[in-house]
Amino acid sequence: MKKGLIEDGHQVVLMSDGNNWHNSPRDIDLKRDMRWGKLSGLKVLWQLLRHYKCLVGNDIVQIHNYQFVPLKMGWNRHLISFLKRHNRYMVKGCFGDDPVVLDSQAEGVPEYSDTYWDGRPQNVELNKERTAEMNMVPVRHCSGFANRESDALVACLYEYYLCYRSWLSHGKLHYIPLPIEIPEGARAKHIADGRKLKVLVGIQPKRDYLKGAAYIGRLVEQVAKENDGLIEVNTVEGVPYDEYCRMLSETDVLVDQLYSYTPSMNSLAAMARGTVVIGGGEEEFYKFIGEDELRPIINVRPGRDEDNLNTLRRTLTDRKLLEKMSQQSIDFVKKYHDYRKVARQYEHLYERLLAGEFDIY
The missing domain is CATH 3.40.50.2000 (Glycogen Phosphorylase B;)
Known part of the structure; x- marks a missing residue:
């Protein structure tokens, strides 16, 4: 998405820890350096302080979930408050596991998921640790705080949209699909009868x-x-x-x-x-x-x-x-899903936020 927004003339800075083994590209690296042991969080805070100017004065700040920085929930809540105060609008992604998603799945929304199908909870023992984490008080407080403070919530998958729609009763929620950069020369497979x-x-x-x-x-x-x-x-x-x-x-x-x-x-x-x-x-x-x-x-x-x-x-x-x-x-x-089309959908949402149209859909 960053590439599409830049191609449309916008200035974009991407802060991330790289999403573990994916090692996603980013402008500012927030990955915890475990060689620092228990002090690894200090390196993250130092990176935030070093790039303070990037955190303030923006038209839009978008976070990917409630724990968008690899620090404890309390730090993330403080950072959400800071971003909310010092930037015009904040958008939060609904891009994966969170208490809203697991609560909705437990009630059969959507019809099936990795925790629910055939009208009842499934994989209960396998999901015990994951469910316990989502039910921790700091996680629930931070997740709820992020959802309340954000000016818009964007679901990247239809199932996440369904989960959040069952929880929201106002126009904060939007669906924008995942962006994909299509390889040059991509073409359909020729699957001849003679080959495997x-x-x-x-x-x-x-x-x-x-x-x-x-x-x-x-x-x-x-x-x-x-x-x-x-x-x-x-x-x-x-x-x-x-x-x-x-x-x-x-x-x-x-x-x-x-x-x-x-x-x-x-x-x-x-x-x-x-x-x-x-x-x-x-x-x-x-x-x-x-x-x-x-x-x-x-x-x-x-x-x-x-x-x-x-x-x-x-x-x-x-x-x-x-x-x-x-x-x-x-x-x-x-x-x-072409990344340029997806970038324009985000651009449209941002423009309407900046115009004061909060209840967009």
């Missing part, structure tokens, strides 16, 4: 209970056995992001997430390269965005073993259908 279909299963070992890729991978393996020699399944774990992107370009089909309602960043990165995704593509989502034609995703759901298997049998053995979905994947990303 290449399927990639990417697993995060410590997080697969949140993703469900291993489960889908087992179903794909079953379909591969039923069609001996026609489907090649490659399962990888913990691959660096650059290497992963290279593998996506050489893959026909990516196994992504079982519990997702809509395509997330991983899915979209694959789709931008013409790789067909097995993951979240609910009709409810297509209706929400007003899409009547493109259906690029092989949609699977938790608790629907036989339905999922039949869906995979039908799609993975139909080369013409997969080629069509490959082209639609690129078309879908270009239509909804």
